[in-house]
Amino acid sequence: MRIRRTSEGIRARKNPCPVQSSRGDSPRQTAFSQKSFSQIDFGLFRRSVSLLTLPSDLRDPAQTLLQHAESRLVPGERITARLSTDLNWSLHFHAGLIVLTNQRLLHVEEGAFHDWRLQNLDELLLEEMGPTAALHLMQGEKAVWHWRLTAGHLREVEAFIGRFKEQRGLTAEGGDLGEDDDEELFSPEAVAEPKFAGKPLLRLMGFSRPWLGLMLLGLALTVASTGASLLGPWLTMSLVDDVLIPLQSATHEINVQKVYQFAGGLLGAALLTWMLQWATTYVVARLAECVTSRMRRATYEHLQTLSLGYFSKKRTGDLISRIGNDTDDISLFISVNFIDFACDVLTIVFTAAVMFSINPVLALAALGPLPIVAWLVQWVRVRLRGGFAAASRAWSALNSVLTDTIPGVRVVKAFAQEQREIERFRQHDQQIFDTNDRVNRTWSFFEPTISFLTEFGLLVVWSVGAWAVAHEQTTVGVLTGFVLYVTKFYSRLDAMSRFVASAQRAAASAHRVFAILDVKPDMPSNKDTRKIGRLRGEIEFKDVRFRHGTRQIIRGLDLKIAPGEMIGLVGPSGAGKTTLINLVCRFFDVSEGSILVDGNDLREIDVIDYRRNLGLVLQEPYLFFGTIADNIAYGKPGATRAEIIAAARAARAHEFILKLADGYDSMVGERGQQLSGGERQRISIARALLVDPAILILDEATSSVDTETEREIQAALDHLVKGRTTIAIAHRLGTLRKADRLVVLENGVISETGTHDSLMKHSGTYARLHAAMVEVNHA
């Protein structure tokens, strides 16, 4: 079975296209040798260093194919567009490349090459089939070639077809496409280039660069305090040999003076250590706070630059958990564990050095168990790493449950699903329990083992020491000092093991935070965008197409809206009205075609600057936590109270605000005063009006107010839409009475446009929607 499938694959590869051309100009097929491929490979390596770091099987085959296509160009021929295909005719993965030049269309794949002269070709036809698509090359009614690719390439395919059409038209006239345009078309490939993130903990170092001074101070203090802490055993050694032993053997007089000296020295050493440690702890904790605060801010700032598309894919709870919990783990790591670690390493090195300088034999004996410890650390490290990453993920999941069900608590209660939500929470909590339990099991074995090894090390020192003392190779004092040093040494090892755990936890956390920071804004902002200032408000849609993933939502929409015109956008639910508005606001970029405002392509103007011209009332109004006045002034923080009140009056919000205990100072939003749906809507209308927008966008702005209030808002709006371009969506068609033009959107295309009266006469979709509405109202 397996063999047969393979042979099929090979057959398909050799003969990727079942279409036989009956005409004379069948594609010229040329096989090229494996050798030429490997030569190309070398050329590629020389050209692009970054590719060298890739494992060979990840290398982009399109590059190799492109090299081959380039080698086929005749003088005067220039590539104007290219498209990678990733399937063969029998839908096995197989890389191919279609290249459009100013003369020909070329097709390259491993072991095959075809080309067609442009003037012989008519059309490239795209056939979408869910997860895959086919591209048919047409010569008149006849298909001369087929390509297959996965739906992920659809955007590029559409762009390529556009280029093909243009180039074909130009070639017919003997012209070329401009060279500059190439870049834009190739950009999807540029974005797909894999990015190699450095080790997360090393990247953390990068974040602490602004506090280099603080870092060095922390380090210096650490060295000093570690050194000070080693004075104690040293003094003890002399105390035993020079005072206690002579005292016991009673061969000398009691040297009170010396006892005082040693006691004083020990006290001094302890005090010095205490002070230095205090300073170290504070300096390092501050450093940790600086670094994590910078990290939190950087992450949040980066989040704000990401487009709506990113947020619609992300769980809020997960983002909260990354910015909150994960940065906290990192802070703990830097402030507590990292400094401890530095201390530990220093202590270990110092003690080892001191021990060797005093008595190499004893030192060697004492450090015997060290290799076992090193191996143990490595073993634990590997096991913990996965465990902590899993724990972080489990936390995210738990946070997601909370951010999901707490705002939705009314739905939970209304459908009496408390028990189910409790169960959902319990499951996620169990997951945290399990992962932590797993970590603890590793852990609980590790710590006592280190303790045991400490005891063992001591035992070795005592026995070797006893032997040495007996053979008069060392003194009791030295042995005592040694025991103290060894204890210190191993207690540090023990602490170091704790470091292993927290380093792994911090690495897992840092990785999750950097994952946000590494997301490239998916709306490539053109570098040379223009500021446009105040718009007149002309909007033009030119063959606009848009897809969400593989689903086409807007399919070729042409519309020109004059400055100051009011457009009523109607159509069945899911027709793409909100999507169209998202495009006008440039929350998403069009997949194909363009939107022009005052003659400027939206992609070429500064987004922030452009959005200052917009007043937006969304289908689901959102209020931030804060006073009503703050919410109304959200788009214009410097607004005066008079302006705020005027906007609220215009939106018919003033009177209900007067009824609230704190008037305009009432807190609204998540944990503030509960407002009704209509009240929230009116506040968001006031918010849009306050910015005095050139383009006003109302998406079902009055859907949740009663008809009486709606009429009032309408009256106010009628007055306000004057002088500004307005796009209003409404299901209650009466709302759009005042619209200059009604546009009926159906299935992503405009099916009708005209005034209310002309559309009623036309008896199309609009008349049907209207009739249905009247029927409902009368029922």
Next chain:
Amino acid sequence: MTLLATGPYLTLIEADGVRHEKLRPVRLFPLTDPQHWVALVDENGREAVCIEDLSTLDASQRTLLDAALARRDFVPVIRRVIAIKRATEGHDWHVETDRGQTVFRIETDESIQSLGGTRLVIIDKAGTRYLIPDVASLDRESRRKLERYY
């Protein structure tokens, strides 16, 4: 525009002779700007007039309006925090205000709201608002007690 007091209410006679009866004054920004923006509202909550700056009124009208406002106004200003005790639900505050000493209960931490800077509003269980215009100007002892809750 003339204001008259009729019993507990105000009556407004506009320049063109239109009368609005049974009005009561409402502050639009009672917490952030109590000295400006007062609306006169009728029984049904409809606004008859809105005065931006009270100082534009002549003295007699001003007194009338101030009296009407004072009758309704009740936002004690906390001068000193004597004690805050944890209760079964929320906590009890024992404070000294510009209107004397009192004890009130607040239910959740969300009942303490910061209005920008150091201005705090505390809403008790009954809905009464207490104001701390500037936390920093409280005495040390009060600030320390407050710190644990906000």
